[in-house]
Amino acid sequence: MTATGGPEVPAAGSADAPADEAMDVSPDAPHTPAAPDAPAAPGAPEADGQWHRMHPVTPVVKGWKIIAVLLAIYVQQTGDNLFAGRDLPGGTELLVSAGILVAGVVVAAVYSALAWRMTRYQVGPDAVHLHSGVLNRTQRQAQLDRLQAVDVVQPLLARLLGLTELKLEVAGGAGSDVKLAYLPEAEAQRLRNTLLARAAGVRYAEGEDAPEAPETSVLEVPVDRLVGSLLLSGTTVALVVAVVVVVVVGVVLDTPGVLLGFAPALLGFVGATWSRFNRGFSFRVATSADGVRLRHGLLESRAQTVPPGRVQAVRLSQPLLWRPVDWWRVEVNVAGYATGAEQGGSDQNVLLPVGPRRDAITVLSLVLPDLGTPDDPWEVVAAGLEGATGDEDPRGFVGAPRRSRWLDLVGWRRNGFRVTDRALLCRRGRLWRQLDVVPHERTQSLAIRQGPLQRRLDVAAVLAHSTPGPVSPGVHHLDAGVAGRLLDEQAERARSARAAAPPERWMQQRSEP
């Protein structure tokens, strides 16, 4: 099979099985994949090709939100009445509202129960099927060789009940994931192992469980550092300034009302900071044959598994305030992980919320083990992290020419790139330092751009397009000739890197030597 493990070949091996040397764990494991729905389909008992339902407590865990919303509306209404100067609700009024509330709860409960009844999943050898929906029925199928990541999510209530949500990310943008919610914890773990093993192309004998791939803990983020990083953020500084201004204004003008008006902003800040703390709490990074494992979360805990080769681009960034302590944040683009507003604050794209340079580079090396440079990779990355040399970098970065300073007064010395055998490194930002790393085989398309001012100065920008995510790699204000060459060579490099890329099922060995 060629390097581009054809996604249109559903059963990897139906056509090219002889060439594929799947990693068989047991000596007499079947060499051909089991037929769909065959009882012999190995792995977790849940992955037997039969239809399964979610855990029966699911409606309660899902439904409490509806009840909470109803309660909130009710409380707000009564609150409004209070403020409007009316009396507290009398006996009949109370009864009516309680009745409405109960009716709402009943409707919500019936709907949740129906939804639970209609939700079924089936795990086949090559795909996961999920049927759901009461009025609008949905049948979703996720191809396992297209699996981009597996998340195990436990909201607080589910955690207390020992339940878990399994999220299978496929590359279809936000909302394309298959959510299996809620499963008992042990079952979810087994299912995850089986799915990852099947996605990897490992086959197990009948009745044998796919063991959890042994993992090595790499690093964790201590709580004090997380708190420090939150204190050393732009929002905190803005808040402190705002508080000082408000207090001074309040005292000088003798109007304490100003403070009251400031309360919503304060609440918003506290909420945002809390959620960042909540998500980053006890952040642990581990590595296994299945890829990088991330675990984090205080109330809602999340365990993410990103298989090898699924990371499309990496960004190391450092806000100005973190510079004295040399802390860095690492984010990635993974196809299927939602971004920005869509993600509802789940922070899936964060590979390391905060860490010293050593940790950041370690994490980078997990997702990109070989930087493909004859030089010391740490030196190369360091040059990308802090180098600000314009176009005379002794450490191999090709920078922007001096004349581009008119377009980027502060940061022009930082603009630059370096090409290694495996990846393109783009650096930028003097105050907010950034280093973007894109493996050659992960570039989607390339562009060169030039505005009128850039044209006068004979400079141009080269952009490498990546899947949706926080990282948008590109080099700005390069010499136009250099940019043109970079575009041309990068297109060629991306092509040859793709040809040599490992297969989608990452444990299968290449048939070619």
Place this chain on the structure above:
Amino acid sequence: MARVSEPPEEPGADGADERPRSRRVEEPFAPPGVRWTAVSPRLVTVRRLGVLLGLAPFLVPITVLTIVLRTGWPLLALLPLLLVLAWLLWLVPRQVRAIGYAEREDDLLVRKGLMFRQVVVVPYGRMQYVDVNAGPVDRRFAISSVQLHTASPGTDASIPGLPPGEAARLRDRLASRGEARLAGL
């Protein structure tokens, strides 16, 4: 791979736009050995109509006011508008001539823009799907646009103003090449 066909109605458009004024500046946007195919000049008409439609909400009331009030004052506002209109009408053909595409062995190049120029390189193997669009005005003038989509939302590779035959040919060709060079994400 043979460069099968170029749009039949572009004798004046092609080649004419490839007159680099300053060799050095032009170079990164005109890689050597790349032969650009221009789009149909009918796109000029369509885009000029678009400009007129866009400015009509300003032009019409002013003209009506002038006639109804029998005073010349509104014309003062009309003058800059007419200047903008003339400039846009002059700009459109140049912009259209700046649009071009080239099918290479492994990727498609799409070029556009006069002031803000860009060239996008889309490897065939990265293509997820191809859109062919034609609005009512486009259909009246027998042009359609082809847009390539990769897994990246940043890929801005749309080719407007293709004759329908060429659009269909390009679509099929891109699809078949994409299949031949299929790669994962």
